[in-house]
Amino acid sequence: MKNKINLILVLFTALFFNSCQDVVDIPLNTDKPRLVIDASLIWQKGTAGSNQVIKLSTTTDFYTNTIPVVSGATVFVKNSSNVAFNFTETPNTGVYLCSNFMPVLDETYTLTVIDNGQTYTATATLKSVAAITSVTQETQNGLGTDFLKLKTFFNDPAEAENYYLYKYKFTKNLKPEYSVDDDQFFQGNEFFSLVLEEGTKPSQQVEITHYGISKSYYNYMSILLNVAGTSGGGPFQSPPANVKGNIKNETNFDNYPLGYFRASEADTRNYTIQ
């Protein structure tokens, strides 16, 4: 719900300030490259969940268009019974794949990445998610232009603290839109995720995914999404900071990696805009 307030503030600021934005040339300093580990174990409802992807890259100059990938690293995940699942790189892509993963709800996994003589580790618990029950569509006007409003409903399990990551991927867009939620204000109720999208046309596709996440990943993603420039600027902006994840450099503590290791159950709906 807090995120819905945020969403409104973003739109509101956009309405107020968009007309007075222009691109300027601001020279920036660049810090030395830092390893980024993008490790999300996802178990789609109704699948075996044996195929998993982990991506390794580094930070780079803000204004360049290419993100350097990290090749030749050793990547594996172990479950609590010490069974290892190895991730093999598609050569020179920084993309590491595993095809024999065995997901179990509430199981705890340990990630190990060995790169350049340094060992990075993290643990994550596989979180379940409530199934998507329905999707509704409305038109939201009055925000300067007409928006498509989609609500995706689910039944929040009572008696448990639940955290959600919502992802909306419109085929017309290059990038997905994310938001996070906690059930503090809708504990045990039927609730929904929400997206407002400009410039959509009937028959376009949207892929909607809800993920079950941990409290600490919820905190991580709230900060990351805020920092990632979705906040639109204006007077409501809070000071940005580097977002540290849960992965630790065992070899050299100060050379911490960015990114996160998490494990989520996911439910996906493909929706066609009416």
Add this chain to the structure above:
Amino acid sequence: MNVKLIYFLTATLLLFFSNMFSQGKISSELTKQKFTLSGTISDAKSNETIIGVNVYFPELKTGTMTNEYGFYSITIPKGNYTVELSFVSFQTLTASVDLNKNTKANFQLFSSEEQLQEVIVTTERKATYIRKAEMSINKLSIATIKKMPVVLGEVDVIKSLLLLPGVTNAGEGASGFNVRGGGADQNLILLDEATIFNSSHVFGFFSVFNPDAIKDLKLYKGGIPARFGGRASSVLDMYQKDGSSSGFHMNGGIGLISSRLLAEGPIVKDKGSFLIGGRASYAHLFLKLSEEQKNNSAYFYDLNTKLSYKLNPNNSLFLSGYFGRDVFSLDKSFTNTYGNSILNLRWNHLYNDKLFSNLSVIYSDYYFGLGLDLADFKWDSGIKNYTVKYDFKNYISDTFKMNFGINSIYYDFNPGTIYPTGSNSGINFKQLDKKYAFEPAIYLSAEQEISKKISLSYGLRYSMFYRLGQSNINLYANNEPVSFNQDTQTYQKATPIGTQYYDKNKVIQSYNYLEPRFSVAYELNKDQSIKASYNRMVQYLQLVSNTSSPTPLDVWMPSDNFIKPQIADQVALGYFKNFSDEKYSFEAETFYKKIQNRMDYIDGADLIANEAIEQVVLNGQMRSYGLELMLRKNEGKLTGWISYTLSKSEQQTSGRNSSEIGINNGEWYNSAYDKLHNLAVTSSYNLTKKWSFGANFILQSGQPVTYPNGQYTYQDILVPSYGLRNENRLPVYHHLDLSATLTPHKNDNRSWKSEWVFSIYNVYNHKNAASINFKQNADTGNNEALRTSIFGMVPAVSYNFKF
């Protein structure tokens, strides 16, 4: 400690003082040498009392000033004297007084505006007060403020403060103001002695004060008198006009953004008066002009009212009220309403011709409401507070004046009530825990001239604070609501290990502090002095905000068992000089301010609807220091000033123990209010009776911000990476504004007087950055820096009238 006991002690103490001072009167009568001259000084046209009139006896080289209620009292040897009464924008009045008994004398001054048509203007007293032991104080008359060029022609009390040395803000469209490197939350804003929590309309574009209803304002940046307390950095003390008791008048104005109308007049001639003033914007009309915006609206309004009644020469009553609201609505799916309301009853009583008192009973309220039909809920929050103040001023002799009183405030904070709207809402009703607090204080201070060269002002305030139940208070392991994760070297919210329930009015946490105040002036000669001051201020209320300027969404909260009151210590040293027969004055001040217990937010702190703020803040400190220079031209066709401030404002939050890194690695870093250079020039030029011109120029260092030092991708999200906090700065901020006021000749012979004010804000159309955002362009896929600027060149015209 027991609250009732403190009250009892205070009351006893006050009675004691009152008695002591009435004894003083007897002893002065015994000498048969000295008598008291006292009374009120008012505007001849409206009977409106005037604050801060200089009452000066040239033969004795001594004098006094009228207080906030236009009252003065001075005890001097028997004799025949000339008395000079002077005040900004009024003609100096010279009268002779034959003082051979205690005498009441009420004087009336003519405004220089009135005199324009009849006689030549004699000197207006604007020069710096050399002898008085008060420093770091700026007064602005409403007449001066109204002549300044302003954005969209909206005369703005708060924005005019930004031209003063040591005062800045976060930029255009940002609310509040920063005094000597302090936060906007550290300013005590008083309207008719009632606290105003939010001073802005439309998120900071305009201030909530209707300039037509304001009589006087004074900004204390340091050397703050003991009668004020509760904020760390400054006090902005404003009074509303009483209303004319001599005849019915109206004035008003029509501008591009809002229109104003104010009516005042007698209830009982020369005894009682009323004032009612309203202001409303019609910005929503503009929004509605465009087809796609037709269902949206954004507007504000405010209403000022005052009833004054003089029961007899020794008793007056004032009832004043303010009500203001901002309303935003987006197609009914999002509505946002917020604003202040105050209601205040005051009773002025003269115990005798030397002892003046004022009792105030004040209700003040700040409301913030959000309605989101989009997500089917409504959100209400706010602060209510109830204040009782009893202040005494004892004019013991011409060289000794005493102020004392009590002050107590009860707060009722509502951090949020969440209502589901509509039967299908998935939101549960929720009342976030209300917070209650009680803040009593007593003070005693004196103004003393110990020789013709040295004047002192000193005082002591004893403030107390009680955070009261009922409330559930979280308990944490090691009493640490923020935990430090050694693995990632980050601060995180700790999970409460339980809660403790406190009953209604049970004290959860209490604080008390002695706040000494001291200032001294040493007169080098009649035109020069040096002054020094020290003050300690304790702030028990905290504004939960980590944006650079406050937003209406920010929540105020009381100090509690986790969040400690801010304690500010400030020293200032100044040099003051009038020259060329007081035509010019020069002021130089240097200050150092240190604030303990300034809270700082851990990285990624979420503040909206956060019920446990203690989990995202750490206890830090703040310091600021600087040099302020101001050169003023007080008289002539061209008047105005140049002010320059060189200053630094920093904060530091160290780790709580050696294994923690603190915020920003525990290093001092620039606070969001750090402005190294700040230059302001304001001037007005009276060309003819018909035309006058004004100009403002502001140039200041860009606001400290954090720019990215790299980027990466995570889950297809492009993320900028950052280094330490506030290491970069926005580009330098500057703009030049001009105004021209046309007063038509035909005004001369009629009671309807009018003027046209033409203004151009930001003449050379400089795009000042309000913020710079680093993001990916959705079309090109390239990363870019996006500047948000609020006002380019803005021409405006407004029409003002009065009769």
